[in-house]
Amino acid sequence: MTLKFEVLKTIGKTRRGKLYTKHGVINTPAFMPVGTCGTVKAMMPESVAATGAEILLGNTYHLMLRPGADLVEKMGGLHKFMNWDKPILTDSGGFQVMSLSGLRKIGEDGVNFASHIDGKRFFLSPEESMKIQYKLDSNITMCFDECVKLPSPYDVVKRSVEMSMRWAERSKKAFIDRDGYGIFGIQQGGDYEDLRAFSAEKLRKIGFDGYAIGGLAVGEGQQKMFEVLDYAPEMLPFDKPRYLMGVGRPDDIVGAVLRGVDMFDCVMPTRSGRTSQAFTRFGTINIRNSRHREDYRPLEEGCDCPLCSHYSRAYIHHLQKAGEVLAVMLLTWHNIRYYQRLMAQIRQAIESDTLNDFAAQFYQDLAQGDIKEL
Amino acid sequence: MTLKFEVLKTIGKTRRGKLYTKHGVINTPAFMPVGTCGTVKAMMPESVAATGAEILLGNTYHLMLRPGADLVEKMGGLHKFMNWDKPILTDSGGFQVMSLSGLRKIGEDGVNFASHIDGKRFFLSPEESMKIQYKLDSNITMCFDECVKLPSPYDVVKRSVEMSMRWAERSKKAFIDRDGYGIFGIQQGGDYEDLRAFSAEKLRKIGFDGYAIGGLAVGEGQQKMFEVLDYAPEMLPFDKPRYLMGVGRPDDIVGAVLRGVDMFDCVMPTRSGRTSQAFTRFGTINIRNSRHREDYRPLEEGCDCPLCSHYSRAYIHHLQKAGEVLAVMLLTWHNIRYYQRLMAQIRQAIESDTLNDFAAQFYQDLAQGDIKEL
Numbered sequence: 001m002t003l004k005f006e007v008l009k010t011i012g013k014t015r016r017g018k019l020y021t022k023h024g025v026i027n028t029p030a031f032m033p034v035g036t037c038g039t040v041k042a043m044m045p046e047s048v049a050a051t052g053a054e055i056l057l058g059n060t061y062h063l064m065l066r067p068g069a070d071l072v073e074k075m076g077g078l079h080k081f082m083n084w085d086k087p088i089l090t091d092s093g094g095f096q097v098m099s100l101s102g103l104r105k106i107g108e109d110g111v112n113f114a115s116h117i118d119g120k121r122f123f124l125s126p127e128e129s130m131k132i133q134y135k136l137d138s139n140i141t142m143c144f145d146e147c148v149k150l151p152s153p154y155d156v157v158k159r160s161v162e163m164s165m166r167w168a169e170r171s172k173k174a175f176i177d178r179d180g181y182g183i184f185g186i187q188q189g190g191d192y193e194d195l196r197a198f199s200a201e202k203l204r205k206i207g208f209d210g211y212a213i214g215g216l217a218v219g220e221g222q223q224k225m226f227e228v229l230d231y232a233p234e235m236l237p238f239d240k241p242r243y244l245m246g247v248g249r250p251d252d253i254v255g256a257v258l259r260g261v262d263m264f265d266c267v268m269p270t271r272s273g274r275t276s277q278a279f280t281r282f283g284t285i286n287i288r289n290s291r292h293r294e295d296y297r298p299l300e301e302g303c304d305c306p307l308c309s310h311y312s313r314a315y316i317h318h319l320q321k322a323g324e325v326l327a328v329m330l331l332t333w334h335n336i337r338y339y340q341r342l343m344a345q346i347r348q349a350i351e352s353d354t355l356n357d358f359a360a361q362f363y364q365d366l367a368q369g370d371i372k373e374l
Numbered sequence: 375m376t377l378k379f380e381v382l383k384t385i386g387k388t389r390r391g392k393l394y395t396k397h398g399v400i401n402t403p404a405f406m407p408v409g410t411c412g413t414v415k416a417m418m419p420e421s422v423a424a425t426g427a428e429i430l431l432g433n434t435y436h437l438m439l440r441p442g443a444d445l446v447e448k449m450g451g452l453h454k455f456m457n458w459d460k461p462i463l464t465d466s467g468g469f470q471v472m473s474l475s476g477l478r479k480i481g482e483d484g485v486n487f488a489s490h491i492d493g494k495r496f497f498l499s500p501e502e503s504m505k506i507q508y509k510l511d512s513n514i515t516m517c518f519d520e521c522v523k524l525p526s527p528y529d530v531v532k533r534s535v536e537m538s539m540r541w542a543e544r545s546k547k548a549f550i551d552r553d554g555y556g557i558f559g560i561q562q563g564g565d566y567e568d569l570r571a572f573s574a575e576k577l578r579k580i581g582f583d584g585y586a587i588g589g590l591a592v593g594e595g596q597q598k599m600f601e602v603l604d605y606a607p608e609m610l611p612f613d614k615p616r617y618l619m620g621v622g623r624p625d626d627i628v629g630a631v632l633r634g635v636d637m638f639d640c641v642m643p644t645r646s647g648r649t650s651q652a653f654t655r656f657g658t659i660n661i662r663n664s665r666h667r668e669d670y671r672p673l674e675e676g677c678d679c680p681l682c683s684h685y686s687r688a689y690i691h692h693l694q695k696a697g698e699v700l701a702v703m704l705l706t707w708h709n710i711r712y713y714q715r716l717m718a719q720i721r722q723a724i725e726s727d728t729l730n731d732f733a734a735q736f737y738q739d740l741a742q743g744d745i746k747e748l
Contacts (some may be wrong), residue, residue, distance in 0.1 A: 071668060075670065
């Protein structure tokens with residue numbers, strides 16, 4: 001329990017907070033760009049920092065396979081290895097391993113699986129995941145848990161959440177306490193309110209530095225997700241950060257913040273940067289569309305990223321058509337900056353008591369995007 | 375004739391100069407990174423500038439096909455389009471068009487060819503090339519010429535150089551003079567000294583802002599190239615810059631500087647960045663090699679690029695294995711920085727009268743690289 005968290009202010013269920021780690025402070029609500037393999041794809045780490053990101057997510061599964069946790073530890077930990085001196089959160093590897101259908105075998109002890117790279121066999125368990133995340137020098141270690149897809153029958157989710165809670169206890173026990181480092185529990189329970197309550201209660205008893213809401217954004221749709229978020233966050237301790245894993249689109253994030261969530265991660269801004277998609281306040285733009293061919297305008301009016309500051313849509317369109325890496329670099333930068341600006345606007349709106357106005361404007365802009373040519 | 379050039383100092387045949395353009399000064403000897411399609415691949419333009427590059431090369435052939443010279447002109451020229459406010463030199467498109475064997479038809483008037491992108495037919499001539507380079511807003515326009523491969527029979531080279539010199543005259547005539555912009559002639563003649571002399575004489579009579587040495591680095595090998603460079607540069611006016619097109623490896627450049635060449639361009643640093651090759655004073659390193667897997671060391675001791683300043687070889691090796699774009703970004707940056715450091719060292723050595731010492735050390739380091747594991 002060595003990560004300090006302050007709730008500075010609340011508006012309704014929404015919270016403005018600060019999370020203190022050995023590598024710096026994270027202002028919440030916060031969005032964490034994903035650096036799967038020890039790099040946020042197509043970005044220099046100093047550029048990621050320049051977008052305003054205060055914490056990155058690293059993937060235990062990918063890093064344990066390549067280059068391996070021992071190598072990262074030998075190189076001084078993930079911060080040093082990848083030249084990122086701000087906080088890092090690592091997932092437990094559980095979610096990725098569970099997704100390897102056919103290649104993995106789950107038991108009470110843990111998961112046997114084959115690497116997607118070379119088929120080599122590995123074993124992950126709460127104890128093993130804690131060890132790896134320790135070697136990576138992760139500031140925020142995530143419990144090893146099981147995540148079931150939605151919808152799933154009640155008894156399937158129940159059996160799964162019960163095992164995940166036993167794994168949570170093992171994770172906490174195996175976690176090595178250090179000042180400025182911490183461990184988050186993960187609430188499961190699918191879309192069953194009583195199982196979410198059961199999970200939250202178990203986690204509270206074990207005691208964590210923060211609490212994630214897991215098992216959402218797995219295909220259930222925004223409406224179903226919000227239904228769960230209408231009750232799930234409040235089941236978790238008020239005085240600890242709440243992290244909604246793998247979420248999401250900008251409107252998912254705004255909706256979740258209004259329901260009391262503090263932290264987010266998602267590959268969407270980076271992945272979209274590689275598929276010509278750009279986020280704007282009026283919705284997404286596909287820069288490959290031929291209507292951008294002679295467009296002088298910046299991608300998004302008012303954005304201060306390098307792409308919007310220095311280039312026309314025509315140029316980015318050209319880069320895309322020519323298959324130039326710079327298109328991916330600039331679009332990724334813009335998208336991460338879009339997400340960070342969104343989070344900064346949310347924090348500012350909380351501070352200035354204008355959250356409702358902000359949210360109304362946000363949804364109005366998005367709706368406008370549907371009816372006008374961006 | 376509106377590009378001012380100063381020869382500040384000479385040591386033997388080697389010259390230290392300054393070339394003034396509307397978009398800034400180029401200190402010679404200079405190396406121009408190649409920005410084929412309106413971007414130096416995998417580099418932000420501010421990063422290219424940070425390497426010390428004072429001028430870029432753009433490719434007329436690629437840009438005329440995509441996005442098209444009219445579009446670039448409409449967008450305010452290539453500098454604005456690609457966010458590079460320093461000087462730009464464009465080639466004439468001739469070399470690329472000639473390389474399209476089977477797809478092109480050369481006549482006295484010009485060249486008919488099919489685009490490698492979509493097969494659409496285009497026509498390039500001296501007049502057409504000048505028009506395109508004008509639209510691109512190139513500071514240094516290159517004459518449209520023919521380039522034959524080496525070795526070629528005497529009469530083939532003779533017929534070709536004679537046509538190229540008629541094309542040089544047409545190019546000059548079609549070139550629109552503007553202050554801070556200029557046009558370079560291109561000496562041809564293969565490895566025949568009398569044809570090189572003939573070409574130089576013709577070009578001098580027409581009169582240009584600078585003179586390129588063309589038709590080398592086309593597979594003839596360094597020894598043959600240096601044989602030609604032993605006489606070719608001095609055939610060109612002393613008081614104008616001399617530009618060896620498409621060259622080359624670091625030792626090609628040092629050898630050519632010692633023979634009186636002032637300017638260079640080559641895809642080698644950028645292309646090598648995409649194939650895991652890194653230039654160092656001791657030779658090239660392939661970072662994919664497994665011996666780098668656990669190597670703490672920077673790529674090159676004493677290099678101040680971001681790669682060498684912040685990362686281990688182990689990290690770059692990991693990025694390469696994982697197919698991460700950042701590997702290409704960092705290696706490209708290092709390689710361009712290596713070339714710019716080399717040019718800065720050469721200029722410094724001229725200024726401080728230590729050119730011979732510098733060259734001796736340069737070749738000694740390279741030779742040492744052959745016998746020790748880098």
